[in-house]
Amino acid sequence: MKTLIIENIDLKKIGELKTVSRYFCELPDIIALGEGDIPGNYGKAWQSSQTLPPNLVPSIVQLAKLENYEVILLSVSTLGTGLAGPLSAALSAPVVTEVTAIHSDMVIERPIYGGKAIIKQKIESTPVVLTIRRKYFEPEVLEGHTSSIPLNTESEKVQLISEKNEQTDGVPLEDAPVVVSGGRGIGNADNFSLLQTLADQLNGAVGASRGAVDEGWASPTRQIGQTGKIVAPSVYFAVGVSGASQHLAGIANSKCVVAINKDEEANIFNRARFGLVCDYQKIIPQLTQAIKENR
Amino acid sequence: MHIAVLAKVVPDYLVPSMDFELSNNRAHERFSRMLGLYDENAIETAIQIKEKTSGSLTLISYGSENDIQFLRKGAAMGADQLILVKGTSDDAAVIAGNLMAALQSIDNVDLVLAGQQSADMDRGVVPGILAQMLGVPFIPQIGDVDHENGSWTVTQITAQGKRELEFSGPGVLSITSIPENVPRIPAVRAIFAAKKKPVIKLESTDQKKMALNELEVAIPKIECVCEFIDVEDPGQAVRILLNRLNEERYL
Numbered sequence: 001m002k003t004l005i006i007e008n009i010d011l012k013k014i015g016e017l018k019t020v021s022r023y024f025c026e027l028p029d030i031i032a033l034g035e036g037d038i039p040g041n042y043g044k045a046w047q048s049s050q051t052l053p054p055n056l057v058p059s060i061v062q063l064a065k066l067e068n069y070e071v072i073l074l075s076v077s078t079l080g081t082g083l084a085g086p087l088s089a090a091l092s093a094p095v096v097t098e099v100t101a102i103h104s105d106m107v108i109e110r111p112i113y114g115g116k117a118i119i120k121q122k123i124e125s126t127p128v129v130l131t132i133r134r135k136y137f138e139p140e141v142l143e144g145h146t147s148s149i150p151l152n153t154e155s156e157k158v159q160l161i162s163e164k165n166e167q168t169d170g171v172p173l174e175d176a177p178v179v180v181s182g183g184r185g186i187g188n189a190d191n192f193s194l195l196q197t198l199a200d201q202l203n204g205a206v207g208a209s210r211g212a213v214d215e216g217w218a219s220p221t222r223q224i225g226q227t228g229k230i231v232a233p234s235v236y237f238a239v240g241v242s243g244a245s246q247h248l249a250g251i252a253n254s255k256c257v258v259a260i261n262k263d264e265e266a267n268i269f270n271r272a273r274f275g276l277v278c279d280y281q282k283i284i285p286q287l288t289q290a291i292k293e294n295r
Numbered sequence: 296m297h298i299a300v301l302a303k304v305v306p307d308y309l310v311p312s313m314d315f316e317l318s319n320n321r322a323h324e325r326f327s328r329m330l331g332l333y334d335e336n337a338i339e340t341a342i343q344i345k346e347k348t349s350g351s352l353t354l355i356s357y358g359s360e361n362d363i364q365f366l367r368k369g370a371a372m373g374a375d376q377l378i379l380v381k382g383t384s385d386d387a388a389v390i391a392g393n394l395m396a397a398l399q400s401i402d403n404v405d406l407v408l409a410g411q412q413s414a415d416m417d418r419g420v421v422p423g424i425l426a427q428m429l430g431v432p433f434i435p436q437i438g439d440v441d442h443e444n445g446s447w448t449v450t451q452i453t454a455q456g457k458r459e460l461e462f463s464g465p466g467v468l469s470i471t472s473i474p475e476n477v478p479r480i481p482a483v484r485a486i487f488a489a490k491k492k493p494v495i496k497l498e499s500t501d502q503k504k505m506a507l508n509e510l511e512v513a514i515p516k517i518e519c520v521c522e523f524i525d526v527e528d529p530g531q532a533v534r535i536l537l538n539r540l541n542e543e544r545y546l
Contacts, residue, residue: 052460054432078453081435081469085423088388094505095387097418107510112417113322114308116315117514125506157432161448161459174454178546202546216474220438220452227333227411227471229454235545245312246332256545258536259521267311269521273545274536278526286533294537 001070001126003028006060008051008079009036012175015139017073020132022140023102024071031060031151033079040142047148053082054157061090063151070126076230080131088129095129096121100136114226115249134174135232135253166221171205173222178204179233179254181224182212183247185240185261185280189217194284195239201291207231209241225250239280243268260284296350296442297402298341301394301409301422302334302369304362308414312517320512322415328365333410335372335478337470340440341408342373342479348442351375353404355397357382357390363494370489371481377492382499385416391424392502398429400497406447407467411436419469426467434460438473 001024005017009032018040021028029044033051046063050056060083064072072087074080076098088095101109106123108130173179180199182192192206199206208218210225224231225247232253239260241247248271251257259272260280269275276283306322307329316323330338338354345352354374356366359381366377378401380393398404407426412419419435426433438457439450446463452471470476481489522539526532540546 054434054462057427078436078451081419082423082433085387085391085420085425086427086433088420088505089391089424089427092503094507095418095420095424096507097420110417112512113306113315113415114417115515116310116312117317117322117512119509120511120513122508122510123506124508158434158460158462161461163453163456163458165453165455210472214472214474214477220471220473221454221456226417235540243311244309245315246308248312256540256543257519258540267313269523270311270313270517271519272521273519273543274539275521275523276526276532276536277523278529278532282529283526283533286529287536290530290533290537 001025002068003071003073004064004067004069005030005073006083007032007075009034009038011039011142012139013075013077014039015142016134016137017075017132018140018142019137020073020102028073029067030146032148037145038148039145041144042146045146045148046151048151048153050153051079052158052160053079053086055153055155057083057086057090058155059151059153060087064091064127070128072127072129074129074131076131076133084129084131091127091129093127093129094123094125096123097131098133099130100133111249114245115252116245134230166219170200171203173205173207174229174231176205176231177233178202178235179207179224179231180204180237180239181207181209181241182218182239183209183241184211184215185242186212186217192217194281198237198284198288201288204233209247238268238272239284241268242266243271296344296348297353297404298344298350299353299355299398299404299407300337300341300369300374301407302338302354302356302366303331303413303415304328304356304358304365305331305413305415308332315514317512317514320509328362330365330368331410332414333412333470333472336472336476337408337410338369338372338374339476339478340470344406344440344442345373353378353401355394356380357393359383360496367489368481370492371486372479375492377494378497379494380497380499386504387418387420387424388505389502391421391428393499394421394425395428396500397497405465407465409467409469411469411471422467422469429465429467431464432462432466434466435469436471437468438471439475440468
């Protein structure tokens with residue numbers, strides 16, 4: 001099936017979509033957004049420095065119709081979410097978001113009800129637009145580069161005024177082997193420094209629940225969960241995190257969850273491999289110290 | 296200034312995974328119903344715009360008449376009127392088409408807001424489909440919204456940080472949660488006043504469904520047994536935890 005990947009130039013994201021494309025074709029085409037070389041091999045490649053979906057939709061629709069693409073693959077991201085609905089409407093294509101598994105005969109799976117249930121659907125016609133949830137497909141190692149044709153984007157419905165990326169020291173949250181995450185039970189923003197100290201000792205990163213972000217204790221870029229970042233670390237420390245299903249959806253692929261919570265009834269213990277029912281302030285500093293001494 | 300907010304009444308999204316049950320491939324009817332997870336953030340954002348611009352706010356939903364009692368929370372928060380399109384479809388294109396019909400039934404709408412995604416089907420595509428049908432921009436994951444000199448300035452929360460975007464004319468935005476749009480709790484007086492606010496009921500119209508065939512809905516098995524570590528002596532608890540993490544090669 002003729003397949004088109006649309007993604008920003010990002011090794012991991014494109015790698016995951018390339019893996020997914022194998023279910024549909026041998027060699028997909030790509031529209032790569034942003035500056036730089038396009039990593040990996042493709043049938044055809046287009047490139048644009050334009051990264052705002054409303055400005056890209058007309059050109060992508062035109063290209064999709066011209067090339068008769070049957071499958072359009074996007075990541076779950078601001079780009080993918082921004083494109084999926086409009087492309088579906090413009091191409092009269094079914095759209096399935098947050099895909100977590102693909103079977104034969106165009107059968108796909110995705111979570112519903114905050115991950116409390118999984119729906120299996122069969123795609124009955126093409127073209128189809130799919131957005132792929134991060135961390136569910138092993139990224140293909142992208143070798144070499146592909147030269148591209150410029151994608152003309154004349155539409156300027158939306159203007160970018162400014163962009164501010166947060167500087168993060170150390171390993172990015174999505175790729176961290178250890179994540180130390182704080183929820184409302186942390187109590188205030190200052191206490192997140194305890195989690196940062198522990199994460200630093202483990203070469204990890206600090207995350208947060210939606211509740212902690214809503215309180216203003218952590219940046220939205222730290223939010224883990226269905227509508228935040230999807231993580232799959234070896235160890236996920238859930239500190240003062242109640243374990244709402246929407247949060248658990250973001251840590252489903254973690255190998256080991258360690259839950260530290262005063263409330264023994266907290267839902268997080270249903271997902272945890274190890275549980276400590278106590279005030280985290282009694283444990284985290286000691287844990288940090290013990291790891292430091294063991295090095 | 297006329298803002299429309301799309302809202303969906305959904306089964307209680309706070310039900311823990313362990314207690315979740317299905318009937319007829321959907322959340323069991325025994326679960327209470329409520330406004331969606333992000334819909335209240337969208338309503339709060341719209342109220343803030345309404346207050347700044349002395350505008351009006353219409354809450355639009357697609358669902359059953361029983362949903363009206365839950366939608367009234369939006370009216371208590373500050374919406375001026377409710378529009379319910381009566382329908383039962385779960386199809387994103389059908390929902391978007393009916394929401395568009397509702398939008399076209401009222402005076403010129405300057406901006407349409409929706410929650411980032413519904414708390415039942417978790418798709419996040421209806422606002423984007425609707426925007427394309429209306430021929431206006433769709434921008435997801437929006438925190439702040441401002442209106443100055445005839446243009447909208449919005450803050451989009453991205454994976455790396457945020458960006459400021461600007462556009463003119465109507466658009467559709469999906470709203471994410473930020474500390475500044477945590478939903479207000481309506482006063483008792485506002486709750487009573489909401490009962491008198493107008494509710495317009497519309498019949499749903501035929502729309503082309505997406506070519507997706509639902510095969511199965513299942514509750515995933517959670518195969519995880521928690522090993523609780525005694526914390527009476529925190530130092531000892533930490534040693535046991537680290538030993539266990541090392542034994543099982545997680546660290």
